[in-house]
Amino acid sequence: MPELPEVETICRGIKQKIIGKKILSTKTSDKKLRLPFPENLSSLNSQEIRQVTRRARYILLQTSNNQTLLIHLGMSGKLLYLNQPPINCNKHNHFVINFDDGSCLIYNDPRRFGLVDLLGKEIELHKMIKNLGPEPLSSGFNLQYLKEKLANKKTNIKTAMMDNKIVVGVGNIYVNEALFAAKISPSIVACKLNVNKLGVLVEKIKLILSQAIDLGGSSISDYKNLDGDLGNFQLGFKVYGRENQDCLLCNNKIIRIKQNGRSTFYCQQCQKI
DNA sequence: CGGTAGACCTGACCGC
DNA sequence: TGCGGTCAGGTCTACC
Numbered sequence: 463m464p465e466l467p468e469v470e471t472i473c474r475g476i477k478q479k480i481i482g483k484k485i486l487s488t489k490t491s492d493k494k495l496r497l498p499f500p501e502n503l504s505s506l507n508s509q510e511i512r513q514v515t516r517r518a519r520y521i522l523l524q525t526s527n528n529q530t531l532l533i534h535l536g537m538s539g540k541l542l543y544l545n546q547p548p549i550n551c552n553k554h555n556h557f558v559i560n561f562d563d564g565s566c567l568i569y570n571d572p573r574r575f576g577l578v579d580l581l582g583k584e585i586e587l588h589k590m591i592k593n594l595g596p597e598p599l600s601s602g603f604n605l606q607y608l609k610e611k612l613a614n615k616k617t618n619i620k621t622a623m624m625d626n627k628i629v630v631g632v633g634n635i636y637v638n639e640a641l642f643a644a645k646i647s648p649s650i651v652a653c654k655l656n657v658n659k660l661g662v663l664v665e666k667i668k669l670i671l672s673q674a675i676d677l678g679g680s681s682i683s684d685y686k687n688l689d690g691d692l693g694n695f696q697l698g699f700k701v702y703g704r705e706n707q708d709c710l711l712c713n714n715k716i717i718r719i720k721q722n723g724r725s726t727f728y729c730q731q732c733q734k735i
Numbered sequence: 736c737g738g739t740a741g742a743c744c745t746g747a748c749c750g751c
Numbered sequence: 752t753g754c755g756g757t758c759a760g761g762t763c764t765a766c767c
Contacts, residue, residue: 465760496743496762519761537761538745554745573744575761590762617738626762633760702760722739725758 466631536575
């Protein structure tokens, strides 16, 4: 489910639904996520949701007693907002926030690679957050920054761009798409990329991610539907998932390779350097 | 130290 | 229908 555009879309979606609502109670499943559930979740009871923000792929819910509930969706996590408590409980619902008006927010995650944690005001100090690189759509992610950051990087460019210490939120789908758009081979050693190509890469990452956010915004409109499975994102993929299909630019076949255990899709003709 | 395999999980799908 | 293999949008750890 979630790369940055999806998380951003989910954030925007739940924001308008839950800001100002008062938490009645929370409920966790007996299965643990990537981390065990925090023990002090009951301190959220009777608190109000003040703000919904995002840092990298972490969703941050700030409450009226200055706590921050941190949610990461892992590979398969979803957040669902319901006007009423669910009628039959899905076995992958691992965390539920019940609001005092009867509505609720459900964290559903079959693979349980995600996490829920509760912090005080000092979010930036959290171990998960403090070492993260800049947001890809922020001005801090620019040519000068990336040039310095990759100056001694010996990994391939694809792996480097998925490294959260370099830039956050660029996942396996959009890194493939951005490298294709920039006509850069995913296998090139990061420090070997020339400045021109680096500039194009920065630009394409920003472009692809903002386009995806715009699309996401239009395709996720209803959080009430448990199986309303986000649909439309995939429509615009030019290389991701297109193994053996024709390149949309040159008609060569898109190929698939593995880099660091993840699938990479690209066109050898269009992405030579 | 940087780089990379392995671990964490469930479910869907494919070929036999 | 069942079984084994492979795949999946992420990220932490342990090891070289």
